[in-house]
Amino acid sequence: MLSSALWSRHLSHREVQVFCLLAIGLHLLPLLLADYTYMDDVWRTQVASDSWTGEGRVLTGWLYAVLSFGPGAPNLFPLPLLLAAVASALALARLVQHYFVAPDASAVLVVLPLWYNPFFLQNLSYQFDGPTMALSLAASVLAITFDPERRRYLVYGAVWVAIAASFYQVSLNLFAGLCCVEVLRQVVQGADLRQTCVHALGRLGQLLGGCLLYYLSAFQLMTPLRQSLLAFDGQWPAIVQQRLQVIAGHLGLLYTPGTAWFILGLLALAVLGVMIAAVRVLRSEDGVLARLGLLLALLLPVPMLLLLIPGLTLLFAEFNDGARTLLGLATVMVLVLWFAHRLLTGLHLRLGWLLVIPLLCMLSFAYAYGRVLLVEKELQQAVGFSLAHDISARPDLASARRYYVLDIGSSGQWLPAASGSVRAMPALKYVLNINFLLLPEMMPRLGLSNFGSHVPLSRRQVLARSPQPRVDHKFYAIHLVDDVGYVLMKTPRDPESYRW
Known part of the structure; x- marks a missing residue:
């Protein structure tokens, strides 16, 4: 009886919520176990202050002010996550019902x-920014569950879009x-041209309304550097x-x-689903213009979805191709799985469980990534x-007034303990995105608080004034x-073979 219920029983909304909670908890476990202070977390942990307002993410600062019961932003990991x-x-459960x-x-x-x-694993790796990026995802999902054909829900959707952008602007792509x-779902499920157009305009209204609300609020606090767009000239295309x-090269890393x-x-099933819907539209008794309009509504979203994988990042002057900006890939995967589920369950209800395979692959990737974070953490420690021992053990180094770290940008492109994992899953290297072994902000954890970030001399100047190092280590040299x-x-x- 239990088996029958598992395979075929309809779930209540509460059961869907529990299912989503368990699935997300299972996915988060390797990140929680690794407990790695990723990139910006190193200096944010040290200063524990709000630095998000100038980035246009004002709600992030507010969140940490609420959780910390004060004006600062101490590291509260893993509570915010x-x-x-x-x-x-809860948002995903609502989307399932939608x-x-x-x-x-x-x-x-x-x-x-x-x-x-x-690629969302890189977002979640940030102990400070990861939770707010997850909240932006939740807000975007909630926004899409409000039917835009009702004026009140159109406004609700726009508000949630603005909230999502105020946590993380790239969520607009999502x-x-x-x-x-x-x-696309409207067409596949048999809506006529008028219904489809009304729905599309409503969704556009939610998006533009949310962008307008964001522009009138958090965007005004953003620094000019963050607002600069790519020049629209002859070089733009x-x-x-x-x-x-x-x-495309980054996406190709997932294909092994x-x-x-x-x-x-899965792609074949999605293409087949689109073709079936296209044939049904062409064979309908609607007029020629209506059929062409529905066909356009069916096919046009596909290239738009592909462009929205990088989305806004294509338009900014400073191009960020980090994995954390590719939230749009998730919507492509959702569409593919939606088509696959529709076709497979149409053949037999239990065939829908074949979707476990790609999700298990993503889950395995998350656990492999958690292990890579752990070995990166151990190497950096x-x-x-x-370094702390070398400085403390020598009186001439221990008495130095100030210390600075000069990195050539490739010291961290070396992680021998993860070489096998990276060969098996090439995308791990791209998601990890670490190119340093040591940051000056790491040293206060080891009791050395005299490390600075703004280096007064270049590497060449240091070597000219101090040719011989006081300590010559495999990973570093200390000059005075x-x-x-x-x-x-x-x-x-x-x-x-050990290098990135």
């Missing part, structure tokens, strides 16, 4: 890529992608094309001999401990110029 995970699970009138457990699998997206999915090629078979299978110490990071001379 756990709260954001609960909010995201997509399926009477969902079973396999229907929940369709929306999980919004969280299981392999909401726009979900809008494309909604328009070539630059955008080059950026798209870079993004181990994943190719189910990726191609070892280097930091060694007057009463100021300089830690010159090295590129490890080890087998190339």
Whole structure:
């Protein structure tokens, strides 16, 4: 009886919520176990202050002020992430009810890529920014569940879009992608041209309304550097094309001999679903213009979804191709799984459980990534401990007034303990995105509080004034110029197979 219920029983809304909570909790576990202070977390932990207002993410500062019961922003990990995970699970459960009138457990699998997206792991890696990026995802999902054909819900959706952008602007790509999915679903589920157009305009109204609310509020606090856009001149098409090629290369990292078979299978099911819907539209008794309009509404969202994988990042003067900006990939995966679920369950209800395969792959990637974070953490700690010992053990170095770290940008492109994992899952290197072994902000944890960030001398100037290092280590050399110490990071001379 239990087996029968698991395979075919319709779930209540509470059961869908529990399913989503368990799925997200299972995905978060490796990040919680790693407990790695990622990139910006290092200096944010040290200063513990609000620095998000100038980035246009004013709600992030407010969140930490509320959780810390004060004006600062101390590191509260993992509390904010756990709260954001609960909010995201509830939002995903609401989306399941939006997509399926009477969902079973396999229907929940369709929306999980919004969280299981392999590139979203980089967002979640930030102990400060990760929770707010997750909240922006939850807000975007909530916005799409409000029917825009009702004026009140159109406003609600716009407000949630503005909230999402105030946490993380790139979430606009996610909401726009979900809008494309909604328009396509309207056609597939048999809506006529008028219904489809009204719905599409309503979704556009939610998006533009949310952007307007964001522009009138948090955007005004953003620094000019963050607002600068790519110059619209003769070079613009070539630059955008080059950026798209870079993004395509990153996406290709997910395609390996181990994943190719189910990726191609899912894409084939999605293409088949679009073709079936297109044939039905062409064979309908509607007029020619109506059929052409529906066909356009069916096909146009597909290239738009692909462009929305990088989305806004294509338009900014400063191009950021980091994995955390590719939230739009999740909407493509949701659409593919929605088509696959629709076709598979149409053949047999239990075939919908085949969607476990791609989700298990994403889950395995998350656990492999958690192990890579752990070995990165151990290596950085070892280097930091060694440096702290070298400085403390020598009186001439211990008495230095100030210390600075000069990195050549490749000292961290070396992680021998993860070399096998990276060969098996090439995308791990891209998601990790670490190119340093040591940051000056790491040293106060080891009792050395005299490390500065604004280096007064260049590497060449240091070597000219202090040719011989006081300490020559495998990973660094310590030079003393007057009463100021300089830690010159090295590129490890080890087998190339261990390098990024």
